[in-house]
Amino acid sequence: MTPEQLRAFCLGFNAAVEEFPFTPQTSVFKVMGKVFALSALDGEPLKVNLKCEPELAVRLREEHAAIVPGYHMNKRHWNTVTVSGLPDALVRELVEDSYDLVVAGLPRAERLRLDRP
Numbered sequence: 357m358t359p360e361q362l363r364a365f366c367l368g369f370n371a372a373v374e375e376f377p378f379t380p381q382t383s384v385f386k387v388m389g390k391v392f393a394l395s396a397l398d399g400e401p402l403k404v405n406l407k408c409e410p411e412l413a414v415r416l417r418e419e420h421a422a423i424v425p426g427y428h429m430n431k432r433h434w435n436t437v438t439v440s441g442l443p444d445a446l447v448r449e450l451v452e453d454s455y456d457l458v459v460a461g462l463p464r465a466e467r468l469r470l471d472r473p
Contacts (some may be wrong), residue, residue, distance in 0.1 A: 357402070357439050357444045357447050357448075358402075359395075359397035359398065359402055360442075360452075361412055362372060362395060362397065362402065362404060362447075363383065363397060363441065364454075365448060365451060366383075366385040366393050366451060367391075369387060369392075369452075370387075370388050370458070370470050370471075371387050371388060371469075372385055372386070372392075372432070372455070373386055373387075374386075376463070380397075381397075381398060382394060382395070382396050383395050383396075383397050387455060387458055387462075388420050388459075388462055388466045388469075388470070389472070390453045390458045390462065391407075391449075391458070392406070392407060392455045392457070392458040393405065393406055393451060393454055393455075394429075401438050401439070401440045401441075402439040402440060403427075403437060403438050403439065404428050404436070404437050404439060404447075404451070405425070405427060405428075405429055405434055405436050405437075406426075406434065406435055406437055406450050406451060406453070406454040407432065407433055407434055407453075407454040407457045407458060408433065408435050408450070408453065408454065408457070409453075410432050410433060410458065412430070412453075413425075413433070413434075413435050416435060416450075417435065420441070420442060421439025421441065422437060422438040422439075422440075422442050422444070423435050423436070423437050423438075424436050426463045434450070435450075437450060458463055
């Protein structure tokens with residue numbers, strides 16, 4: 357997966373936006389003001405921080421050398437994923453899971469607004 361593909365995939369989710377609150381090099385992808393992915397898209401190798409269920413996060417780290425505790429994040433809930441070390445389908449699944457976790461934590465009224473076109 358290329359940086360452009362990762363950006364396009366993250367922005368393809370309903371109400372997803374890209375912001376740069378930390379540095380111009382760090383893309384922060386949010387839904388309804390809440391972060392679901394962070395990446396320095398020009399970094400080598402390409403890495404992305406993604407939210408994850410705590411139990412699954414531990415299991416993924418054990419199964420994949422390309423997945424480690426989230427850099428500068430709550431390591432219980434976030435993983436840093438080296439994109440080139442995993443199949444694209446798994447990266448997409450992890451990004452989607454992160455988005456879904458963040459949406460599930462939104463207030464009901466905001467979740468309902470997301471379902472509207």
